[in-house]
Amino acid sequence: MPGELRADAQRNRVAILAAATEAFAAHGPKATTEQVAAKAGVAVGTVFRHFPTKDDLLAAIMKQSLQRLVELAAEADLFEFITAVVDEAASTRMVVEALSQQGIDIADALRGLQNATAVLLDRAQHNGTVRVDVRIDEVMALLTATAQGAQQSAWSPDLRLRTLRIVFAGLAR
Amino acid sequence: MPGELRADAQRNRVAILAAATEAFAAHGPKATTEQVAAKAGVAVGTVFRHFPTKDDLLAAIMKQSLQRLVELAAEADLFEFITAVVDEAASTRMVVEALSQQGIDIADALRGLQNATAVLLDRAQHNGTVRVDVRIDEVMALLTATAQGAQQSAWSPDLRLRTLRIVFAGLAR
DNA sequence: CGATATAGTGAGTGGCGACTCAGCTTTCTG
DNA sequence: CAGAAAGCTGAGTCGCCACTCACTATATCG
Numbered sequence: 573m574p575g576e577l578r579a580d581a582q583r584n585r586v587a588i589l590a591a592a593t594e595a596f597a598a599h600g601p602k603a604t605t606e607q608v609a610a611k612a613g614v615a616v617g618t619v620f621r622h623f624p625t626k627d628d629l630l631a632a633i634m635k636q637s638l639q640r641l642v643e644l645a646a647e648a649d650l651f652e653f654i655t656a657v658v659d660e661a662a663s664t665r666m667v668v669e670a671l672s673q674q675g676i677d678i679a680d681a682l683r684g685l686q687n688a689t690a691v692l693l694d695r696a697q698h699n700g701t702v703r704v705d706v707r708i709d710e711v712m713a714l715l716t717a718t719a720q721g722a723q724q725s726a727w728s729p730d731l732r733l734r735t736l737r738i739v740f741a742g743l744a745r
Numbered sequence: 746m747p748g749e750l751r752a753d754a755q756r757n758r759v760a761i762l763a764a765a766t767e768a769f770a771a772h773g774p775k776a777t778t779e780q781v782a783a784k785a786g787v788a789v790g791t792v793f794r795h796f797p798t799k800d801d802l803l804a805a806i807m808k809q810s811l812q813r814l815v816e817l818a819a820e821a822d823l824f825e826f827i828t829a830v831v832d833e834a835a836s837t838r839m840v841v842e843a844l845s846q847q848g849i850d851i852a853d854a855l856r857g858l859q860n861a862t863a864v865l866l867d868r869a870q871h872n873g874t875v876r877v878d879v880r881i882d883e884v885m886a887l888l889t890a891t892a893q894g895a896q897q898s899a900w901s902p903d904l905r906l907r908t909l910r911i912v913f914a915g916l917a918r
Numbered sequence: 919c920g921a922t923a924t925a926g927t928g929a930g931t932g933g934c935g936a937c938t939c940a941g942c943t944t945t946c947t948g
Numbered sequence: 949c950a951g952a953a954a955g956c957t958g959a960g961t962c963g964c965c966a967c968t969c970a971c972t973a974t975a976t977c978g
Contacts, residue, residue, distance in 0.1 A: 577924095577925095578923095578924060578925065578974080578975055578976075579974095579975070579976090580924095580925070580926085580974065580975070581924080581925060581926090581975095584925085584926080604964085604965060604966085605965075605966065605967085606965075606966095614926080614927090615926060615927045615928055616927085616928070616966090616967080617925095617926065617927055617928065617967090617968080617969085618925080618926055618927075620966085620967065620968080621925070621926075624967090625966085625967085626965095626966065626967090671898070672894075672897040672898040674899065706911065707907070709904055709907075710904070710907050710908050710911055713894055713898070713900060713904055713908040714894075714908060714911065714912075716894050716898050717890040717891050717893060717894030717895075717898075717908070718890050720890060720893040720894060720897065721845075721886055721887075721889050721890030721893060722890075724845040724893065725844070725845040725886070725889050725890075726847065727886060731882055731883070731886055734880070734882075734883050735883050735886040735887060735890070738879065738883055738887065738912070738915040738916060739887075739911070739912065739915055740915070741914070741915040741918075742911040742912055742913070742914040742915025742916075743911060743915075750954090750955095751944080751945055751946075751953090751954060751955065752944095752945070752946090753944065753945070753954095753955070753956085754945095754954075754955060754956090757955085757956085777934085777935060777936085778935075778936065778937085779935075779936095787956080787957090788956065788957045788958055789936090789937080789957085789958070790937090790938080790939085790955095790956065790957055790958065791955080791956055791957075793936085793937060793938080794955070794956075797937090798936090798937085799935095799936065799937090919978105920977105920978100921976105921977090921978095922975105922976090922977090923974105923975090923976085923977105924973105924974085924975075924976090925972105925973080925974075925975085926971105926972080926973070926974085927969100927970105927971085927972075927973090928968105928969100928971105929968105929969100929970105930967105930968080930969090931966105931967085931968075931969105932965105932966095932967090932968100933964105933965095933966095933967105934963105934964090934965095935962105935963100935964095936961105936962090936963095936964105937960105937961085937962085937963105938958105938959105938960085938961075938962100939957100939958100939959100939960095939961105940957105941956105941957090942955105942956080942957075943954105943955080943956070943957090944953105944954085944955070944956085945952105945953090945954075945955085946951105946952090946953080946954090947950100947951095947952090947953095948949105948950100948951100
């Protein structure tokens with residue numbers, strides 16, 4: 573049966589993903605494979621057996637990151653969601669990395685996030701909390717931009733909040 | 746006189762700065778020193794004579810980039826200025842790099858830009874085109890965020906415009 | 919239990935890019 | 949113009965990091 577993994581291989585794969593999540597969250601994509609392997613309690617070769625390329629590993633972590641955002645979307649309105657994403661981006665470097673990717677294939681996961689966001693936008697427009705002429709690509713753009721700003725320029729939580737308030741005022745009427 | 750440069754050294758310095766501006770604008774900070782030297786028609790050693798460290802060269806280019814933005818501020822209102830900065834960021838990678846720097850010392854130039862922007866904000870608030878409770882750090886945050894978004898996520902000119910329109914709506918009332 | 923496939927190990931390889939420096943060239947000065 | 953000072957050159961060094969592979973270890977299955 574070609575799809576089955578040996579028990580130890582399964583354990584290691586989980587450990588590697590956990591280690592990579594942690595390492596990349598802290599140091600971004602320039603965390604080394606060596607660091608990931610060490611954190612996972614595994615040799616480098618094992619990391620490369622599971623993810624033949626560092627980019628493969630990065631892609632896996634980014635997808636995981638975006639998946640988490642989709643889950644956040646399930647239990648929030650549009651404004652709460654954007655706030656949550658920006659908060660997440662402030663503490664986890666791969667969120668921004670995933671939101672603005674061109675080198676690595678992540679398109680599916682990004683589309684999933686956009687769909688989830690589109691639902692929230694639609695709902696908000698029916699509520700009347702967001703202007704009806706706002707389009708989904710504008711919302712995604714603002715989401716990405718504020719997440720990038722918060723992360724790369726290290727906004728304080730207070731500044732984050734005040735800045736988002738202005739964006740929200742622009743979306744509302 | 747210790748401050749005087751020989752004629753050829755002066756020429757080379759100018760050539761290096763021009764080459765670096767072009768190379769970093771296109772490829773960002775990961776353009777190699779070798780590429781800069783080649784574009785300048787000079788050997789690597791010469792680049793390092795003028796800028797002992799790659800970071801020194803990057804700092805010089807960033808300062809130059811920010812200086813250019815300050816000049817833009819002189820002949821525009823706040824909204825025109827933000828639009829111009831975002832346009833510039835879309836075509837010149839070092840703008841964003843300069844706006845969100847932590848590793849390299851650029852603080853003076855950033856302060857200069859913030860001061861220039863503060864003048865525009867003040868003017869806009871007296872006009873009544875921007876709400877009076879908006880603060881300068883929020884404007885800088887939005888400026889940086891939209892510039893980053895436009896550059897790193899490669900927004901189309903159209904999307905750029907529509908997104909900024911929402912931000913401007915948030916700043917106005 | 920073997921037997922066999924599957925997985926793990928980690929020293930080693932290759933490539934890249936910042937930075938150096940001994941020897942050479944150009945400018946400057948009197 | 950000669951001598952000295954300043955500057956230029958580019959092959960070479962060094963450290964880093966993704967990735968490999970010959971060998972060893974472990975799981976699985978009859």
